[in-house]
Amino acid sequence: MRNSTKIIIILVVAISLSFSTKAQEKENNETSRSLITIHEDHDKSVIKAAGIKLEVDNFSDTITKITVGTRRFEIIDDFDRARVRVVRVPREKFKGHWAGCDIGFNGYLNSDFSTNLAPEDRFMDLNGSKSVTFSINFLQYNIGLQRHKNNFGIVIGAGWTFYNYRTDQAYTFERDAATGKTIGVPVAEEKSVEKNKITNSFINIPLLFELQVPSSQPYHRFYISAGPYCGFKVGGHTKLVYKENGNRVKDKGNDDINLNPFQYGAMVRVGYRFINLYATYNFSTFYTNNRGPELYPFTVGLSLVQF
Amino acid sequence: MMKSLFSIFILKLIAITLCAGQTIEPSIANQYDRNWEIEAGIYRVMKNGKVGIVRANGEIIIPCDFNQVWNLDDKGFFRVLKAGKAGIYNINGQVIIPPEYDQVWAFKDDLAKVLKNGKLGYFNLQGAHIVPCEYQQIWSFENKRARVLRQGKIGYIDTNGNEIIPCEYQQIWAFEDDRARILKNGKVGYIDSIGNEVIPPMYTHIWAFEDGKAKALLDGQMLWIDTKGHPLDIPVPENIIEENTSSSTVEKGKKEFVIENESGHKTKIRILGGNIVISEQGNDTHIEIGANDDNWRRTVNRRFKGHYTGLEIGFNNYVSYDNSTNLPPDDAYMELNAGKSTSYAINAFQWSMGLNRRGNLGLVTGLGIEWNNYHLSGPNLLTKDEAGYLTYNISTRPLDKNKLVTTHLNIPLLLEFQIPTHHHRKAFYISAGAIGGMRINSYTRTIYDDSEEPHKQKRKGNYNIRQFRYGAMARMGYRAINLYSTYYFSSLFEASKGPELYPVSIGLSLYFDL
Numbered sequence: 001m002r003n004s005t006k007i008i009i010i011l012v013v014a015i016s017l018s019f020s021t022k023a024q025e026k027e028n029n030e031t032s033r034s035l036i037t038i039h040e041d042h043d044k045s046v047i048k049a050a051g052i053k054l055e056v057d058n059f060s061d062t063i064t065k066i067t068v069g070t071r072r073f074e075i076i077d078d079f080d081r082a083r084v085r086v087v088r089v090p091r092e093k094f095k096g097h098w099a100g101c102d103i104g105f106n107g108y109l110n111s112d113f114s115t116n117l118a119p120e121d122r123f124m125d126l127n128g129s130k131s132v133t134f135s136i137n138f139l140q141y142n143i144g145l146q147r148h149k150n151n152f153g154i155v156i157g158a159g160w161t162f163y164n165y166r167t168d169q170a171y172t173f174e175r176d177a178a179t180g181k182t183i184g185v186p187v188a189e190e191k192s193v194e195k196n197k198i199t200n201s202f203i204n205i206p207l208l209f210e211l212q213v214p215s216s217q218p219y220h221r222f223y224i225s226a227g228p229y230c231g232f233k234v235g236g237h238t239k240l241v242y243k244e245n246g247n248r249v250k251d252k253g254n255d256d257i258n259l260n261p262f263q264y265g266a267m268v269r270v271g272y273r274f275i276n277l278y279a280t281y282n283f284s285t286f287y288t289n290n291r292g293p294e295l296y297p298f299t300v301g302l303s304l305v306q307f
Numbered sequence: 308m309m310k311s312l313f314s315i316f317i318l319k320l321i322a323i324t325l326c327a328g329q330t331i332e333p334s335i336a337n338q339y340d341r342n343w344e345i346e347a348g349i350y351r352v353m354k355n356g357k358v359g360i361v362r363a364n365g366e367i368i369i370p371c372d373f374n375q376v377w378n379l380d381d382k383g384f385f386r387v388l389k390a391g392k393a394g395i396y397n398i399n400g401q402v403i404i405p406p407e408y409d410q411v412w413a414f415k416d417d418l419a420k421v422l423k424n425g426k427l428g429y430f431n432l433q434g435a436h437i438v439p440c441e442y443q444q445i446w447s448f449e450n451k452r453a454r455v456l457r458q459g460k461i462g463y464i465d466t467n468g469n470e471i472i473p474c475e476y477q478q479i480w481a482f483e484d485d486r487a488r489i490l491k492n493g494k495v496g497y498i499d500s501i502g503n504e505v506i507p508p509m510y511t512h513i514w515a516f517e518d519g520k521a522k523a524l525l526d527g528q529m530l531w532i533d534t535k536g537h538p539l540d541i542p543v544p545e546n547i548i549e550e551n552t553s554s555s556t557v558e559k560g561k562k563e564f565v566i567e568n569e570s571g572h573k574t575k576i577r578i579l580g581g582n583i584v585i586s587e588q589g590n591d592t593h594i595e596i597g598a599n600d601d602n603w604r605r606t607v608n609r610r611f612k613g614h615y616t617g618l619e620i621g622f623n624n625y626v627s628y629d630n631s632t633n634l635p636p637d638d639a640y641m642e643l644n645a646g647k648s649t650s651y652a653i654n655a656f657q658w659s660m661g662l663n664r665r666g667n668l669g670l671v672t673g674l675g676i677e678w679n680n681y682h683l684s685g686p687n688l689l690t691k692d693e694a695g696y697l698t699y700n701i702s703t704r705p706l707d708k709n710k711l712v713t714t715h716l717n718i719p720l721l722l723e724f725q726i727p728t729h730h731h732r733k734a735f736y737i738s739a740g741a742i743g744g745m746r747i748n749s750y751t752r753t754i755y756d757d758s759e760e761p762h763k764q765k766r767k768g769n770y771n772i773r774q775f776r777y778g779a780m781a782r783m784g785y786r787a788i789n790l791y792s793t794y795y796f797s798s799l800f801e802a803s804k805g806p807e808l809y810p811v812s813i814g815l816s817l818y819f820d821l
Contacts, residue, residue: 090343139787139788141785141786141788143735143785147356148340148341148353148356149340149341149353149356154735156735156785156786156788157788158788175684177685180639180642180684203815205788205790205815214337215340215341216336216337216339216340216341216342218341230790232620232621232622232814232815233622233646236646256644256646256647256684258645259646260645260646261622261645261646261648262622262813288632288645289631289632289633290633
């Protein structure tokens with residue numbers, strides 16, 4: 001029931017996002033931007049539309065150039081043959097690195113930047129190698145900040161991130177009805193715990209300042225970006241897999257365990273060509289204020305596919 | 308043998324260096340911020356925002372201190388721009404026209420027209436300033452002579468810049484049979500093609516010549532003259548025929564049809580408020596659909612438009628009087644499940660009022676409807692006791708959901724500041740201000756987690772929730788992504804009729820332009 005409502009909300013978000021961008025295009029059409037520009041000289045014709053440029057040059061040979069994004073197809077008609085070549089065109093405008101898929105490890109630190117938890121918080125001790133995070137960064141806006149160069153700018157975007165906190169401890173996460181705090185309740189002896197985790201997902205919105213060097217290099221630039229981000233919780237559950245009398249049992253919990261619905265922190269991303277690394281650290285706590293162990297989540301990972 | 312081998316080696320070395328000269332060397336490229344190849348072996352380079360031209364081997368054709376250098380034209384010239392002034396360099400890096408002219412036209416018949424301080428002149432291919440910049444207008448050369456206008460007087464120059472007909476005539480009509488009618492000091496006469504006044508300008512009017520004679524008006528007296536201006540002894544005609552000059556311009560305001568006919572050379576047609584522009588200049592045709600200024604800097608005085616409309620999704624909560632989410636023990640029954648306490652809003656209308664000329668500062672108000680869900684974490688069913696005070700009953704049945712829902716109509720008043728980006732209308736903005744709301748509905752919804760009936764219960768009531776609320780709102784965003792947060796200075800419940808709790812919310816707003 002709850003899951004289905006969450007999914008509906010997510011669908012609504014996605015649909016309205018696409019609608020909103022459409023609505024903006026409509027607005028632009030009404031107020032300012034050229035949709036199609038046709039320019040015809042005695043030896044040249046140029047047709048421009050959003051993202052696409054078609055050029056027909058009759059000056060010496062007939063050369064037709066079709067530019068789509070950063071790719072340009074040049075069709076050269078000599079007097080006896082036709083050649084097609086594909087050329088990469090350097091970007092005129094700044095484009096940052098955010099959109100794509102990220103995969104990495106997540107964890108949490110206590111307030112003195114240590115992973116050593118207090119004895120009473122031992123139920124939160126993580127199996128770090130199995131605590132993985134995955135995100136789809138689906139929306140990116142680029143704002144160039146220079147007039148003559150294109151290697152420094154702001155990136156604003158949105159991404160959907162899933163976090164898996166695998167404790168694999170023999171404690172379940174429960175909310176103490178008396179104090180309202182999240183506590184670890186020992187699992188009965190006869191149950192052997194195989195898997196125990198908290199999963200939650202956030203819509204994250206970063207505001208990154210990105211610098212790309214060297215600026216003389218049009219394609220393969222090293223980039224570094226850093227900035228704040230915030231996130232809104234979309235969903236979350238706990239999952240416990242254990243063996244009892246030889247039977248494998250899965251328990252999925254949707255109870256309130258005081259997970260913080262809003263997070264904010266800092267993000268750093270660096271990369272060169274196909275190697276892209278990122279790290280985040282939250283200034284907000286994993287649990288809501290004073291209702292559980294004071295833990296600050298972090299992630300470290302790779303950015304795999306970039307678009 | 309050794310000598311021939313050596314010469315072959317030298318030749319190969321030259322060939323290799325020539326081939327290598329086609330791509331820019333990294334050591335040269337690193338001297339500049341950016342480079343673009345514009346011709347084989349010739350690169351446009353940029354350093355500190357200034358543009359120049361170098362060869363692949365680093366030889367400087369045009370030093371790197373121009374605001375813009377255009378591509379090489381087919382005659383081997385670069386147009387350059389420095390501090391708003393244009394000039395021309397040739398492919399060998401020689402200055403043909405120094406960059407101190409407001410406008411430089413392309414070479415045509417080995418001459419280039421230039422404009423300086425509103426006055427026109429000509430340069431030739433060798434860079435000699437053959438016609439000084441002192442003419443208000445120079446018409447195109449025909450038969451190696453051009454009509455010129457200086458201080459409101461018309462004359463003719465040749466391609467060497469000599470004034471073959473001095474600029475002292477108010478009007479020179481078209482030459483016919485090497486003769487042209489002229490107007491000087493309000494009097495009409497005739498000149499020949501080298502400037503001699505064959506009929507001195509002393510007549511009020513001379514009508515067209517027919518059979519070597521023409522009617523003329525001299526000091527109110529009609530008479531016949533011959534082609535040399537000598538009066539003829541022929542009876543004076545009675546009927547005077549007026550001639551009309553034929554030049555028309557139709558203009559109907561800025562946004563409507565503009566038709567210009569200037570001696571038949573130019574035609575400009577604009578249709579639909581500039582959304583379709585067709586302009587024809589000689590052989591060139593220019594068609595634009597939905598055209599407008601590409602350059603956003605030009606549209607300085609744009610209209611301010613705020614960012615309030617949209618769909619809001621967020622989390623709401625409330626804090627005690629000391630701004631803590633940890634409620635006092637007496638009010639602990641109101642404790643919330645923070646992750647489930649969501650708010651939704653549809654901000655349907657907005658009105659914007661600009662406060663400055665640039666259109667990036669202004670006031671925004673609007674109207675929105677907001678639903679707040681306060682999802683209680685305890686099994687506490689809210690109700691009112693006999694004294695009207697808000698209290699609760701602990702549920703005897705297990706609960707799946709237990710929430711208090713309020714619906715408000717919201718009216719904000721925000722001061723918005725926009726930081727423009729390169730896109731017209733796509734500004735990053737920050738706004739803050741007051742928000743007021745009126746409660747239009749409130750109820751509790753309880754869903755039980757057992758098989759007994761009723762499974763769901765919805766109980767309407769005011770639960771002592773204030774009819775009006777007021778608070779502060781802050782927003783920021785770019786295009787579709789917007790963040791907002793609110794804090795209410797008025798407590799959720801009426802004073803002394805319920806716990807003292809101040810609502811807060813934070814969330815995401817998806818902006819669309821309704």
